[in-house]
Each structure stands twice: as C-alpha cells, then as structure tokens.
C-alpha cells in the first residue's frame with residue numbers, strides 16, 4: 677500500500693488536495709494513469725465531491741508538480757509523477773502510454789501545460805460559480821426573507837427518561853420495571869416525532885417540486 681517513501685511526495689501538495697491525491701493513488705492504475713475526468717472522480721469519491729472541487733485539486737496537484745496530463749486516443753489522461761511504488765509484475769495495463777519523455781521532463785516542460793490547464797480550469801470554475809450564483813440569487817429572490825422562529829427541540833417535550841423515583845439519574849445497575857416502562861414510552865414518543873419530521877420534510881419537498889414545475893419550467 678502507501679509507504680512512508682510515497683508519502684514524502686505529498687509534502688509540497690496543499691493540504692486541501694491531499695485526500696484527492698490519495699484517492700488518485702488508490703484508484704488510478706499502478707502506473708498512476710487514468711482518465712482526466714473530474715466529474716467521474718467527484719462522483720466516485722467517498723464522500724462524493726463536486727467536479728469543481730476536484731478540478732481545483734487537480735490543478736493544485738499540477739502546480740505542485742505531482743501530476744501532469746497528456747493526450748492519447750482522443751482523450752486527456754492524468755499521469756501521476758509519483759505513482760505508488762508497487763510490484764508491476766502480472767499487472768495488466770490498459771491505459772495508453774504517454775508520449776516519450778513526458779514523464780521525465782513534465783515537471784520542467786509542464787510549466788506551459790500547467791499554466792494553460794490552470795487558466796482553463798479557473799475560467800471554467802468561474803463560469804460555473806457565476807451560473808450557480810445567478811441561479812441561487814433567483815431562488816433567494818423567490819423566497820421572501822422571513823426569519824423563522826426557532827423550533828423547540830423535541831427532546832424538551834419528551835416523556836421523562838426514568839421513573840419518578842429514579843429521575844434524573846436512573847437506577848444505575850439495579851433493574852427497575854417502571855424505569856424500563858418510562859424508557860419505552862419515551863422511545864416510542866421520540867420515534868413518532870422523528871417520523872413526523874420526515875413526513876413534514878417529504879411533503880415540503882413534494883410541494884416545492886410542484887411549485888418549480890408550475891412556475892419556473
């Protein structure tokens with residue numbers, strides 16, 4: 677797996693991009709090659725990320741000289757410059773070969789590539805941010821700003837946790853029937869509240885979609 681020697685290569689990588697770098701190590705092929713597909717990577721990460729975030733991380737990793745990209749077979753490919761040191765015997769490789777010399781010289785010659793990639797990435801991210809901000813502003817305009825009264829936490833109204841004799845600390849190790857009854861009652865009450873909350877959310881979402889269907893689209 678990942679060795680201490682491998683980890684040293686992450687030192688110049690910004691912290692924000694480190695989890696993505698680890699993911700690439702574990703999911704690209706053993707030579708550190710895979711499709712340049714921020715959307716697919718974002719979707720496959722756990723927890724899932726967004727294509728914008730992944731693209732930013734890939735650009736950071738390019739800036740740190742940790743990866744580069746190349747074109748082959750009509751696609752753009754990621755090439756990790758510090759692939760994990762693994763045993764490659766009997767490992768079938770399906771990704772295309774990078775152009776000769778690329779992996780050796782990419783840190784030096786990659787400057788132009790990285791600059792272009794970064795410019796392109798930033799322009800894309802800016803455009804997407806702007807589109808998203810517009811959409812969000814439209815949604816905000818539609819929703820009148822009405823401060824909502826905070827909800828009373830359900831637990832404040834719940835039946836007590838133990839019997840009268842043992843409130844509030846419980847009976848300790850000793851078994852107490854009335855305590856048990858109190859707990860069951862409270863559990864049922866809480867379950868009911870949780871279910872009500874979920875149903876409320878469900879109905880809100882259903883009616884929201886109705887509004888969107890009718891008015892916006």
Ligand SMILES: [Zn+2]
Nearest residue numbers: 839842852855
């Ligand atoms: Zn009790």
